[in-house]
Amino acid sequence: MKTTLSADGTKLAYDVRGDGPVLIYITGAICFRTFRPVVADAKAFAAEFTVYTYDRRGRGDSADAPVYDVAREVEDIEAIIDAAGGKAHIYGHSSGAVLALEAALRLPHKIDRVVIYDASYVHDAQERDSYAALSRQVGSLLDRGENGRAIKRFLQDIGMPRLFVHLLPLVPGWTTMKSLAPTLRYDIALTEELPPLDRLTAIEVPVRVVVGGRSPAGLLDVARRVAEAIPGPDALVLHGQDHMVSAKALIPVLRESLLGNREPDHKRIGER
Known part of the structure; x- marks a missing residue:
């Protein structure tokens, strides 16, 4: 375990695995960096990337602050990026995908590319x-x-x-x-509103929007609208995957989207 401090002095705990381009993994609700599924994902991603997993504030070995604000969580991401050398790719899952989009908006100078999976805004x-x-x-x-x-x-x-x-x-x-x-x-608090599409149109960092083909229908609708708002390709559907996406299915997407390798063979939303 390593630690760093966020801008407000909150201690953040993180682990590092692998060798390659830096990838910050932002987890969703009830996850923490030593949770077995998170560790398994990080180990799989480490075949391609230097993977940074961290305990979001209030979780695991990280500290917290009395009042929550999404801006503090974005500062936490910035602190992990700085600990990783000042520039990184981002992968966010579920509510972590929402944070990844916020980071893309607020930290474009420190983020290379972003992949999000099942961004969990409400859809209507x-x-x-x-x-x-x-x-x-x-x-x-x-x-x-x-x-x-x-x-x-x-x-x-x-x-x-x-x-x-x-x-x-x-x-x-x-x-x-x-x-x-x-x-x-x-x-x-991160996911209780509809996707802020007007704000998302201002994202300049390349973002790959991914959703599970077996995820709730509302998440597919969210993915479609978010992908339409952000400059870039249509949302990518991983058929056969639900909200608990397998690392094996995701790695080709990370490889293509973040490293520029050949695009994986998956359909876009709306394709037959």
């Missing part, structure tokens, strides 16, 4: 209303110290497979996940 007004209700339910459970129930309620309502949610307490790392459950409020 109806989902925004139901998500607000979910936010209240999760907040109430967290206020009562029922962290495990808060995690399960959140994951079930955003469409994670029931079997996956049911088996979570048996997964190594469940105790850590429960301890960082209060950061669900951060992920909800």
